[in-house]
Amino acid sequence: MSMNYRLTLAHINDTHSHFDASLVRLKVQLGQRQFSLASHSGGYPRIAAQVQRLRAEAELNNQEMLFLHGGDSFHGTLFYSHFKGQANARVLDYLRPDAMVIGNHDIDDGNATLANFIAKVSFPVMAANMDLAREDLHKQPRLTPLANLLRFDNAAGIGQPLIKPFYDKQLAIIGITLDQMKRVARPDPDTEFLPAFDTVANTIKQLQQQGIRHIIVLSHLGYDMDKCMADAVDGISLIVGGHTHTLMGDFAEFGLPCVPYGEFINGVPVLQAGKHAEALGIADIAFDADGKVTQLNGSSCLMLDRHFMLSGDTPATEQDYRDATELLHQHSGILWDEQDEQLKELIDTEFHPALRSMEQQVIAMVPRTLAHTRLPSQRLPHGSEIAPLVSQSMYMAAREQLPNLDFALHNAGGVRQSLEQGEVTFADIMGRLLPFELPLVCYEIQGVHLKQVLESAINEATNNSVIGTGAGSFPYTHRLRYFYDGTQALGHRLVKLELLRDNGDWCEVIEQQSYIGVSTSYTTSGKEGYDALLQAQWQRSLTDITLPGAFIRMLSHDDIPLEPAIPMVNYISHRNS
Structure with a gap:
């Protein structure tokens, strides 16, 4: 009789300190009418309730269970901005994941913040390609002494795996993170990241x-790189990933961008x-004795409010609400708002009080939702609606100190989400929209060199002739208008670059002429394709101005319209050569 190697798997990724449920908007078709459905989904208390249910069911069925985190717990809300990882440690330790991989934003504030987090949690934190052989022995805190950090083993020449009993076998988990970490994050100089594959x-x-x-790779490489890894590396049973915020499941009918759950690449399912x-x-997985996945059933699951709002061209009736509820109940990827009350109370009593004044401080009213997308799309051919306004705020703040300033330049990844219609609070900006100070x-x-910066950043964002670092490098500007044609040869894709003068005229940027710009300290350090900014004749940090601070100052001016101006991004799709 063959052994039954079944696994209940629960997984999350890129949680970015969203302890509370997040607002989501779905489209629902009811007969001949379409409605927008507004609800809240997820949050740690709801996740905790579902994971507890899955653990109980697995135990009842004598089935193995794993709960994994695909990285990027830090940043994203005031829970991180204010508590710097200590609240994350407290809440995640309550959830008891079996393992978490280090994401790029988990080390964005350097090694010390990450080390303090790892020291506070009881579960394994993984990065098999993190090489600490040259870690400074005199600094505190250090990563090397942390027993629950599974990293590169220099003596053995491999990453440290987490090995767990699995019926009459053993199951190994390998946590792997970006080998381009120094280009996208800010680890300490004594920390290296080795080739992931x-x-x-x-x-x-x-x-x-x-x-x-039976080998699971817990990855923070992103969806495309996970698929490449499944194709290139033999012996992987399953990849559980993160980094690219990829929603997997059948949610197209609700208007959500998604891909099929558990796509098999070279016989290896990839999950996010x-x-x-x-x-x-949530997945129910069957393996054979050699570690190959023979069956996988599951989906990403939204955890929605039982009471939601419907809006459309005509008011929704009680019957519409009943029909919408039934439609959601029938979907395999919809769960409801059961929550762990103890965790909810912990968050409400230990962490919310310190943030309350910021959550209640209204800065402005936004007349309509301003969408954020990292790359131009068919729906948004000029890309993000909010990122150019962020660039505008940088320009306005910097010009107070530097009157001869010419332009502002910012990367898409520095803006974290859309700006919803209605009241905008201090917490919305500092905690969610622009959480990087x-x-x-x-x-x-x-x-x-300015032309080189723009083409390089776009090439990196779109993987056009280069191995990029992700769509977060895509550039958004103020008073600098560019025309990019990705079908042209490398080095010749920026076909036009123009600067707006104070008299209202657009003038072509001249290669040998010098211009004065403003960006963040992140991009001016040459991260994510912005290497040519290091060719600047000089750089000067501005006093008392941060990225979120500049945007808050602009929002405080009632006479500045919160609408995107003339498109600065003119983009022809790339060829992926």
Whole structure:
């Protein structure tokens, strides 16, 4: 009789400190009419309730259970901005994940904040390709002494796996993170990140030599890279991922961008569960004795309010609400708002009081929702509606100190979400929209290098002829208008670049002429394709101005319209060559 190797898997990723449920908007078709359905989904108390239910069911059925976090717990709300990871440690330790991989935003504030977090949690935190061989022995806190950090083992030449009993076998989990970490985050200089695929492959070889065939890779590489890894590295049973906020499941009928759950690549399922703790991935998985997945049933699951709002061209009736409720009940990816009351009370009593004044401080009214997308799309051909306004705020704040300023330039990843219609609070800006308190930096740069910056950042964002670092590098500007044609040869894709003068005229940027710009300290350090900014003739940090602070100042001016101006982004799709 063959052994039944079944696993109940729950997984989250890119939760970004969203302890509370998040507002989501779905489209629902009821007969001939379409409605917008507004609800809240997820949050840690609802996730806790579902994970507890799954653990109880697995135990009742004598079935193994894992709960995994695909990285990026930090940043995103005031829970992180105010408590700097200590609230994350408290809440995540309550959830008791079996393992979490380190994401790029988990080390965005350097090693010390991450080390303090790891020291406070009882579960394994993983990054098999994090090399600490050269860690400074004199600094405090250090990562090397932390027993629950599973990292690169220099003596063995492999990543440290987490090995757990699995029926009459053993199951290994390898946590792997971005090998481009220094280009997208801010780890300490003494910390290296080794090639991800090679680290996974070498670790698997040693595990197989020990007779271990059931191998899960817990990844913070992103959806596309996970698929490449599944194709390129032999011996992986399953990949549970994060980084790209990819919602998996059948949610197209609700108007949500999604891909099929558990896509098989080279026989290896790839899983991810969206973002911001809005969804919980739940899968029932069967393996054979050699670690191959033979069956996978599951979905990312939204956890919605039982009482939601419907809006449309005509008012919704009671029957419409009943029909919408029935439609949601029938969907395999919809759960409801059961929550762990103890965790809810912990969040409400230990963390919310310190944030309440910021959550109640209204800065402005937004007349309509301003959408944020990192890349231009068919719906938004000029890209984000909110990112150019953020660039405008940087320009306005910096010009007070530098009257001859010419332009502002910001990366898409520095803006974290859309700005919803209605009241905007201090917490909305500092905690959610612009959670990175980055200083503004002015610089003088020649036109030739400015062109290189823009093309390089776009190429990186779209993986056009280069191996990019993600769509977050896509550039948004103020008073700088560019025309990019991705079908042209590398180095010739920025076909036009113009600067807006104070007299209202657009003038072509001249390669040998110098211009003065403002960006954040992140982009001026050459991250994510912005290397050419290091060619600046000078850089100067501005005093008392941060990115969110500049935007809050602009919102405080009643006479500044919160509408995107003339499009600065003119984009022809790339060719992926």
